[in-house]
Amino acid sequence: MNELNDIYANFVVELRRGVTNLVVLNQCQQPTYGYQLVKELADSGIPLEANTVYPLLRRLEDQGLLRSDWDTSTDKPRKYYQITENGLTLLAQITAYWRESVKNIESILEV
């Protein structure tokens, strides 16, 4: 039974990995800083580790899908990430793919 739990945990990890780009890009349509993003997703039932989200934000910026700006107007400077034009293009593609996949999988599960 322990092994079943391991297999289940592995499924959860793999599924979460697949949708992480989607939800992070989606949330960055508004300027968002790392901790805020982690909290918003957790509040929506999508808990992602900070040590998953922070490197992902940097990677998406390196890939030109997000850009970042420092807000230094407060005591605690924060780096805000926001989606770029390329990021919006990709977000539209992967959202369409996600919805198509959900539809196809639901049709299989219901048979």
Add this chain to the structure above:
Amino acid sequence: MNELNDIYANFVVELRRGVTNLVVLNQCQQPTYGYQLVKELADSGIPLEANTVYPLLRRLEDQGLLRSDWDTSTDKPRKYYQITENGLTLLAQITAYWRESVKNIESILEV
């Protein structure tokens, strides 16, 4: 733009990996042989490579989630896979997780 295509392709691969266990276990509620499974999934808009599906069937059998029986009654012997009790338990868990995830992600995408 080529890089965007690569990023999109990578997303597709990761998402597909996450749902592969789900759809394969689901289809094996009926005795199913490898090629039949590949075809059924492709017909439902979920194309999986044969060289993904065949090793996965063997792995799921090793994990005790599927069992297999040879049908030697025809000229072309076929190995049929069918879900076990443990497999059904896991399938129920991952189906519930999948549906909860879809609901949470949809709620984020719609904001």
